[in-house]
Amino acid sequence: MMEGMASVLRWRLAGAAVGACALLVAGESQAQETANTRSAVAARLSDRPYTQAELGVGMLTLPATEFCLRDPASCTRGEIVPAGFLEMLYRPNRRFAIGAGATMAVSNSDTRPTGTYTQMDRSHSRNYLLFDTAARYYALQLGWIEGWIGASMGAVIVRDMYTNNADNPSAPIVGPKGVDVRSEALTAGIEAGLAWSFGKNWSLAAALRSAWWFLPKQRACAPTGDCATLSGSTPMFSLSAVLGYRIGL
Numbered sequence: 307m308m309e310g311m312a313s314v315l316r317w318r319l320a321g322a323a324v325g326a327c328a329l330l331v332a333g334e335s336q337a338q339e340t341a342n343t344r345s346a347v348a349a350r351l352s353d354r355p356y357t358q359a360e361l362g363v364g365m366l367t368l369p370a371t372e373f374c375l376r377d378p379a380s381c382t383r384g385e386i387v388p389a390g391f392l393e394m395l396y397r398p399n400r401r402f403a404i405g406a407g408a409t410m411a412v413s414n415s416d417t418r419p420t421g422t423y424t425q426m427d428r429s430h431s432r433n434y435l436l437f438d439t440a441a442r443y444y445a446l447q448l449g450w451i452e453g454w455i456g457a458s459m460g461a462v463i464v465r466d467m468y469t470n471n472a473d474n475p476s477a478p479i480v481g482p483k484g485v486d487v488r489s490e491a492l493t494a495g496i497e498a499g500l501a502w503s504f505g506k507n508w509s510l511a512a513a514l515r516s517a518w519w520f521l522p523k524q525r526a527c528a529p530t531g532d533c534a535t536l537s538g539s540t541p542m543f544s545l546s547a548v549l550g551y552r553i554g555l
Contacts (some may be wrong), residue, residue, distance in 0.1 A: 310552065320499060351425055356554045358395040358403070364387060364546030366434065371540050385432075387411045389544055393440070401444050409436040409544075428470050428484065435463045438493060438517075447467070450503045461520050464489045468532045485528040489536060490518040491521040501550065510549040517542045 366389035393407025415434040438460025446453030469484035495517025503509045519540040527533040 311313075312439040316520075328474070354554065355398045357398070358405075358509075358550055358552045360391075360393045360395065360546040360548050360550045362391045362393070362405070362546035363389070364544055368536075368540060368542055370498075371536065376412060377383050384475065386415065386495075387413045387432075387434070389434075389546070391546065395440075395442070399450075400447060403442040403444070403456075404440070406437070406439045406460075408435070408539075409438075411436075428468055429531075431467050431469075433465050433467070435465070436493065437461050438495075440497065442497075446500070451500070453498070453500045453505070455496070455498045457494075458515070458517065459494050460492075462491050462493045464491070464519075464521065464536050466532070466535050468528070468530070473542075485499045485526050485532055487526050487528055487532060487534045488519050489526055489534045491519045491540075493517045493519045493542075495542070498546070501548070507552045509552070511546050511548040511550060513544075513546045515546075534545065 335510050352500050363385055367384070367386040369384050371384065389411035391409035392394055393405055393409055395403045395405035395420055397403040411434040413434075421459045440456055440458040442454040442456035444452050444454045466487040466489075467484060468487070496514060497513060497515040499509035499513035501509045519536075519542055521534075523538050525534040525537045
């Protein structure tokens with residue numbers, strides 16, 4: 307009889323162990339489910355906070371801007387250059403977002419400048435680097451489609467590069483083959499966009515941004531006589547395709 311009771315006790319202990327394992331697995335599954343509910347799609351649909359990273363590529367244009375080298379006869383108006391940006395956003399709910407990002411645009415211009423060293427074979431090009439903060443209001447909410455309007459403020463650096471193209475082995479050039487002239491300015495603008503969410507965390511969007519660059523009226527110049535090609539108030543527009551990734555908090 308004692309042996310039978312011991313056998314029953316062993317079976318009960320085994321059953322309790324199995325039950326404990328089942329509860330442990332269930333608890334882990336519930337924890338996993340809780341983590342899943344905190345994913346970006348759940349956060350967006352339940353109006354919880356989440357972060358969003360955006361990578362955009364497009365075109366930046368300065369449509370009404372006059373670019374002038376040393377010789378007034380070399381002035382041109384307007385420029386369109388490829389641009390890319392990376393932005394990080396925090397969305398406390400589905401309606402609002404704040405964030406900051408950086409934009410890089412590189413000019414493919416190859417203008418022949420005039421200046422002190424006109425006898426040298428040189429070329430000129432520009433690039434632009436923007437750092438700005440942004441605030442958005444998502445006015446349009448249609449399921450997986452949402453649209454926003456917003457405002458931005460920040461700073462821009464315009465870099466004019468004058469490069470010496472001559473290759474003379476009899477008189478090698480030590481150091482940089484040219485000069486850089488930088489202009490710094492504040493910028494303020496507005497933006498709008500339309501995004502489509504797909505999958506759990508991804509979105510595709512089209513974004514339009516417009517801003518004013520408040521550059522110094524007095525152009526900075528290098529000792530060679532080469533000067534910055536932009537000055538004063540400069541309007542900017544950009545149109546980009548944007549890939550976004552959401553991370554639930």
